[in-house]
Amino acid sequence: MTGAFLSNLSSPPLLFFFLGLLAVLVRSDLDIPGQIARFLSLYLLFAIGFKGGAALAVSDLGGDVWISLGLAMVMSALVPLYSFFILRRRFSVPDAAAIAATYGSVSAVTFITAASFLDAQGVEWSGYLVAGMALMESPAIIVGMLLYNRFRQNGNANNRDVRWGTLLHEACFNGSVFLILGSMAIGWITGPEGKQQVAAVIEAPFLGVLCLFLLDMGIVAGRRLRDLYAQGSKATRLPLPMMVVAALVLPLVNGGVALVVGAGLGLPAGDLMLLTVLAASASYIAVPAAMRLALPEANPSTYLAMSLAITFPFNILFGIPLYHQLATWLA
Amino acid sequence: MTGAFLSNLSSPPLLFFFLGLLAVLVRSDLDIPGQIARFLSLYLLFAIGFKGGAALAVSDLGGDVWISLGLAMVMSALVPLYSFFILRRRFSVPDAAAIAATYGSVSAVTFITAASFLDAQGVEWSGYLVAGMALMESPAIIVGMLLYNRFRQNGNANNRDVRWGTLLHEACFNGSVFLILGSMAIGWITGPEGKQQVAAVIEAPFLGVLCLFLLDMGIVAGRRLRDLYAQGSKATRLPLPMMVVAALVLPLVNGGVALVVGAGLGLPAGDLMLLTVLAASASYIAVPAAMRLALPEANPSTYLAMSLAITFPFNILFGIPLYHQLATWLA
Amino acid sequence: MTGAFLSNLSSPPLLFFFLGLLAVLVRSDLDIPGQIARFLSLYLLFAIGFKGGAALAVSDLGGDVWISLGLAMVMSALVPLYSFFILRRRFSVPDAAAIAATYGSVSAVTFITAASFLDAQGVEWSGYLVAGMALMESPAIIVGMLLYNRFRQNGNANNRDVRWGTLLHEACFNGSVFLILGSMAIGWITGPEGKQQVAAVIEAPFLGVLCLFLLDMGIVAGRRLRDLYAQGSKATRLPLPMMVVAALVLPLVNGGVALVVGAGLGLPAGDLMLLTVLAASASYIAVPAAMRLALPEANPSTYLAMSLAITFPFNILFGIPLYHQLATWLA
Amino acid sequence: MKHSKRIEIVIEQPLADRMIATLKKLNAPGYTLVRNVGGWGDRGTRRADELAGDTSNCLFLIACDDPEIVQRITAGVQPLLTRSGGICLVSDCLWLQH
């Protein structure tokens, strides 16, 4: 157990994540320019999507592929449902709905870090899971809004009807989902020769770019932790202890559900681990952007701080080796 | 014919151009940050220039090289001349002059996409054509301004004399021309060992970067098409149908002229095709920037929309395989 | 002698530095976007740091390593001391202190250009020197401030006590120092396998990125030279001739001291040359940023213009081959 | 020079498109948009240019010489500000006619 744990922690990407956290701790002015960070994340989605598509082109899309993809989408809708009812007891309705949607959705970079962990360990995983990742982004947003609409007090000041049009559009066509699915389609159409042409950009530099991206993530997560610590925002009192507990418990609960169901379906170890990681991960780009538009009543200092400053570091530092170990036992 | 056509359309760069257009169609918020897109285009010019220069260093600069370069510059001056007199019947004098300059000049990315199409087909092409591309940018701007100066009604409100100094400077020393010619010179000086040192940056990643760049071009062209469709600009009524016709006819006419003259000079198939592409392509960075300074009376919603939203997509989707087929027959 | 001299001048990175200077001379609007330039410099520090750390992991840290590192830090403190007393005769106390700190510190890119010059010449150099580079940034800033504090006229309008806290923090934890030392630590921890994983990003593209970075440096240095020439700043009259003399003499004096002391310690040719380059180089990112905070009385049009527009070009064009030749003779 | 008003609006970057649609619907004469702007207010710090999906503001500057349109814009913008925070300032200015 500790073997996998240590080898994860000492992999270059994870160490650069620590370096980012340390930079904020010592108040260094090290900073990756914003447009570069956004482009590095687009590059990672472009590369993982293209590779997933090319892998799909050569693998026979057997029955269990569709089962797993279906399972992934069901998870993305199911997780917000039970999470909302747990969260509602301690958080306001808007916050509970936003957190539920955030944890029902996924973090592409957590998936990518887990995938490169498996590659380093020489464990096989199937390309279609990249499609699973893309498909899990949207259902959670829709279920979250349904719950908010259903349970919000009518006395809300601005009794505003939910704009379902913009919400559905934002959920299905936000930049990240569109780029992953688009790159997968192109990787699938051009197949191995296509991949060969662009290999020098999507294969070799992948891990190095991941290091630089996680350095930035460490800085951004560190800043959020510092804000959380100083309970930054002037007016609203944040239920800090409750947020920390929820941000650590939810990934384990959601991951556990996926682990049990996935093992029941007889998924191989690598695929089972990645499915668990998807269930256990929480979105910090796509869902918060959707919430800004559709659910402004929810305070990002709760759901974004939880997913970015607590759940993301927990998942890549401790979650990945833990889920890997459990998946190997259960598969 | 359809073979070349299909293989062009299904090459990764072209598919990512489609993905960009699709992103705008479905109103996805996928967006490549501006500074990144500008740097990707600088990278492409840096790489194609350096490779062109290194190729020149090893090839004997025979007579026909200077003939072709001379032909290229003549084309760049000739095209605006006859285009202006065709366009003048349907467009205002400033617009006609600006469109003539735009179509006399070239689009580096169209050339680059055509060159990588030839590489994929295993067709040889000579390095000096990169110099031809750079040399074709400026003459068109100067001829365009001469025509404007000659034919503008004196009754123009601000009877302003043309600032020939700034115009000449802008035409010859704008960023793109300077970088292509500079990189070529350095590639030529350092020759093969120089190229070897920087090969890992200018060779392998080229096609992958082209994919990401064309994804952005698809988004930018898509937005222009949407603006054109909504005839966005409040005041001016755009002669939309006339613009579409001109934007499709001009490339074919200009390409045809180059094809005939080039074939007459006995250029090999690859070189003939690239010369045709240069004549058929229209500038959307260098010339519009020059027009903003020297000819503000012209409305960019005409010439820029034509070259970016209609001619560029037409050239890389249908033009490239068409000119390749014709060049192979005629060479 | 001229052999090394010419081969340095005709290496791609140096030629692109010239191209940048030329772009400003001909007033071309060629410009590398700001965030890209900042990222390229972070990439260079990340790559040289990681490689230095990985090299340390496999080399036995013998006695002479600590001696050289100690010598480097002593130089960084010693240089400002004697430089301040020379400069004080011709510059104001704040300016003299800021210039002394700038020339006691180092320029990472000058070191990187010198290291790739040695690689091209096939000359060995030890990885720990990268640590030396990082350690030389801070002492100079502290000594500079001590001198300012000691010698400033009390009659200064705003008799402000030096904020030692912010100064020390800025000197030790500024972005560049933090990234070099952080990447070195990670390269050291993950050792050769770590380096192997990220090799495609830190090894092959290094020289190509250096070319693009020096193109930008040429543009930035060219603009400074043009400002200097026009003695841009409205109010303050700059002691221009004195600045030029100091910017050329200081590197030679500081380089000479390091050469003699290093040779005395019996350093091998490659290491001796790099130590000389460090002593002879002047900072243009880290120290100016620290001076903005701690010593605003000093006018950046003096120390920043000297290090960026005069000393940096002097060192990479003439200094590198000169110090190499001297180091080979003395080692 | 014409006596006019200058309206400054700061809202979250994700709402920029909706604000533009509103301004056009209320036929504002035009707008100038500074994107990716930082800030701090009741809803905490907004560090522009950061990865996470919520951290940038944008600043609109609108010159308008028709007091009636100014009034309609401030009224039209209010619900957006109430929902997602931000500020709207109106000040006097002279507008150079060219």
Added chain:
Amino acid sequence: MKHSKRIEIVIEQPLADRMIATLKKLNAPGYTLVRNVGGWGDRGTRRADELAGDTSNCLFLIACDDPEIVQRITAGVQPLLTRSGGICLVSDCLWLQH
């Protein structure tokens, strides 16, 4: 605090250098320049930060306490605005003397 004027000018990014030269010639005390700014007006939408060669504006802010220079600047800027579009606003302010 000194009674002064604040001049705001929005023009196309490619004309920034020419505007700077004009301001210096009319000895403006200084300027602050926000580059790469979006906008919409008679000449259509200007999406800042796009590849094509025409799509950005820039915003100048000039503080000036000498009414005579203010007058000269607005007059000097007018031809540029007439040619390439944009806006110029002048408003009152107090300038902190330090």
Added chain:
Amino acid sequence: MKHSKRIEIVIEQPLADRMIATLKKLNAPGYTLVRNVGGWGDRGTRRADELAGDTSNCLFLIACDDPEIVQRITAGVQPLLTRSGGICLVSDCLWLQH
């Protein structure tokens, strides 16, 4: 709409954090920060977005309806401006209450 003041401050980018701390200490209601801004003044040209460690300014916009806080902010900011240059302008505005 409430009668308020709008404060504009231009200082060097490296001093942004110190300015933010000052504003919070003097309990300003909030601020909007435009980073990486160019300019020219007594201390020469500041080309935003350049590599060398000194060349960017930043622009603060602060809306404040309490004249007493406005006075404290301008006084609190003065030493920073005297040391490192820059400008501070105060003008009247109406602040839309939402």
